[in-house]
Amino acid sequence: MDDKAHPKHPNGINKDVNIAVLGMRNVGKSALIVRYLTKRFIGDYDPEMDDIFKHTTTIDGKQVTIHIMDTVWSYKHSHHQYKEDPITWADGFLLVYSVTDRDSFISVQELVESLRLSREDDRIPIVVVGNKNDLIHMRQVSLEESENWTTEHNCNMCEVSASEDVESVEEAFHTLYRQIKIVHKKREKLTWIMQRPAVAAKLQIRQSLRNLAERKWRSRTSTM
Numbered sequence: 742m743d744d745k746a747h748p749k750h751p752n753g754i755n756k757d758v759n760i761a762v763l764g765m766r767n768v769g770k771s772a773l774i775v776r777y778l779t780k781r782f783i784g785d786y787d788p789e790m791d792d793i794f795k796h797t798t799t800i801d802g803k804q805v806t807i808h809i810m811d812t813v814w815s816y817k818h819s820h821h822q823y824k825e826d827p828i829t830w831a832d833g834f835l836l837v838y839s840v841t842d843r844d845s846f847i848s849v850q851e852l853v854e855s856l857r858l859s860r861e862d863d864r865i866p867i868v869v870v871g872n873k874n875d876l877i878h879m880r881q882v883s884l885e886e887s888e889n890w891t892t893e894h895n896c897n898m899c900e901v902s903a904s905e906d907v908e909s910v911e912e913a914f915h916t917l918y919r920q921i922k923i924v925h926k927k928r929e930k931l932t933w934i935m936q937r938p939a940v941a942a943k944l945q946i947r948q949s950l951r952n953l954a955e956r957k958w959r960s961r962t963s964t965m
């Protein structure tokens with residue numbers, strides 16, 4: 742299943758998409774990934790199983806390839822040897838909590854903040870997923886609370902059950918995929934604009950003027 746082939750677009754932007762699944766222990770990260778890849782729910786997983794999966798599927802009528810990384814909580818302090826650092830590797834993040842575990846929801850909130858800080862990007866694609874919504878009697882986090890928090894912090898969210906529902910799990914991954922593609926398209930457009938001769942010339946002139954102004958300012962301050 743593991744295949745690291747990850748072709749680059751001529752302008753350096755990957756055509757494939759990398760998704761890292763993060764969240765506290767026992768929230769159902771592996772269950773969600775297996776459900777998405779195989780449409781099946783498996784109760785227990787081999788903790789040593791491969792941590793990057795390649796998946797080719799059709800989204801919005803297009804055939805696409807997604808690489809999905811399963812992680813171990815807390816990946817930074819665990820002894821698990823990642824081939825890649827999920828923070829720099831991923832184009833987007835699926836942050837999972839369990840609706841039956843308030844601490845796991847708090848940890849997702851912390852993850853949102855720390856991912857945005859470490860990637861220095863407030864618009865990094867993130868989808869927050871509340872798993873195990875089949876366990877109604879054990880619920881500790883309401884849908885309303887989660888929706889309020891994610892709206893306030895500008896992320897998409899959904900509730901799913903890896904054990905009972907295929908569609909909502911698929912929708913969570915595909916929503917994130919679409920967000921990533923929007924970011925890629927914007928970046929592609931920007932690269933294209935920057936490479937146009939007229940724009941490149943303007944930028945060069947602007948930079949030369951800036952350098953000149955800086956040199957003048959330096960020589961003035963050094964003679965004071």
Ligand SMILES: Nc1nc2c(ncn2[C@@H]2O[C@H](COP(=O)(O)OP(=O)(O)OP(=O)(O)O)[C@@H](O)[C@H]2O)c(=O)[nH]1
Nearest residue numbers: 766767768769770771772784813814873902903904
């Ligand atoms: N009822 C219910 N149980 C679930 C669901 N998803 C996962 N589980 C169970 O929750 C437990 C943890 O699931 P995992 O997928 O191993 O969780 P994880 O987040 O990958 O855990 P770590 O590998 O320890 O980080 C297992 O016993 C699963 O069977 C769900 O949607 N509903």
